[in-house]
Amino acid sequence: MKVEKISELTTNRLSIYLRCLNELTAQGAKTVSSDGLAQKFHLNSAQIRKDLAYFGEFGVRGVGYYIDDLRKHITKILGLDRRHCVGIIGAGRLGMALADYYGFAQTNFTVAALFDADRKKIGQKVGEVEIFDIKDFSEIVKRDKIDVAVLAVPAEFAQEVLEKVTEAGIKAVMNFAPIPLRARSDVKLKTVDLTISLESLSYFLAKPNNLNGKNVKPNAPKARIKK
Numbered sequence: 001m002k003v004e005k006i007s008e009l010t011t012n013r014l015s016i017y018l019r020c021l022n023e024l025t026a027q028g029a030k031t032v033s034s035d036g037l038a039q040k041f042h043l044n045s046a047q048i049r050k051d052l053a054y055f056g057e058f059g060v061r062g063v064g065y066y067i068d069d070l071r072k073h074i075t076k077i078l079g080l081d082r083r084h085c086v087g088i089i090g091a092g093r094l095g096m097a098l099a100d101y102y103g104f105a106q107t108n109f110t111v112a113a114l115f116d117a118d119r120k121k122i123g124q125k126v127g128e129v130e131i132f133d134i135k136d137f138s139e140i141v142k143r144d145k146i147d148v149a150v151l152a153v154p155a156e157f158a159q160e161v162l163e164k165v166t167e168a169g170i171k172a173v174m175n176f177a178p179i180p181l182r183a184r185s186d187v188k189l190k191t192v193d194l195t196i197s198l199e200s201l202s203y204f205l206a207k208p209n210n211l212n213g214k215n216v217k218p219n220a221p222k223a224r225i226k227k
Contacts, residue, residue, distance in 0.1 A: 010051050011078065016041075017048065018074045021067050033064030080108045085145055087170075089161050090152035091116035091124075091131045094176060098150060099126040112144040134161075138168040148172045155179040162189070 020041045024032055038045035052058055052070075055077055059065050075081050086104075088095045091114045099111045114131040116122065122133050132140050140146065149165045151158055151173065158177035165173055166187050175181055175191040183189040 006054055010054065013047065013051050014074050014078055016043070017051070018071065018078065018080075021071045021074070024067050025071065029067055031064050031066055034059070036064065082108065084109045084148050085112040086110065086148045086150060087113050087115060087137070087141060087144075087146040088129075088150045088152055089115045089134065089137070089165065091118070091121045091126070092152060095150075095152035096126045098152060099129045109148070112146050113140050115140075134164070137164060141168045141170065146170070148174070151175045151177055153177055 017037070020037060020043070021032075024037075024040075032040075034045040034048045037043060037048060049059075055073070058070050058073060086109050088099055088111060091099075095114060095116075099114050101111075104111060111129050114126060114129050115134045115137055116131055117134050119133070121131050124131050147170065149170045149172070151161055151165070153161050155177045158175060158179055159181055162173060162175070162181050162183060166184055171187055173183065173187060173189045175189060176194075177191075178193050178195055181189060181191065
């Protein structure tokens, strides 16, 4: 397995492939080719084959992929063959919305605890998830075996919170604060900036020609043809 060459874009696509395979399984399909997978879900067949080749040979000549087997392989590659416990730091609107997100019920991720510095919130619950004092973060991490942290705190506190999280031994962090953070080399930090995504959409709305992959200036003057 050529682990050193595997990019985050590749692992993101593996997650998409797994979702597609789950849908095919629900439809009763047993096998699928890379071309069939690409056509049904608007993917790139060459990219599918290239991504999977990083991890081994899964296809069978004349058959394609056995869906159930490929699902198991990708599940293991992504580390989804075991449960992951999530701790959310920041019990504001975003943090509480994430804790109550129904989509987690369909994944291997479970929100184990919420954390906040506001003493008025400590002890309250969002559904079944209790809000703890951030001072007790390390203790709760060990107790509940939390291995993923989500930062839903104001930007000015994000770096300080990240350092506290990594000191507790957390190696995987998702950050929602709209600020670049500095993480240790042994910590995987993924930042989700909603503002950047919305501004990117705004760009395409402002320049509709770009929606088709073109960059044509509207009302460009026509070239004059000399007679």
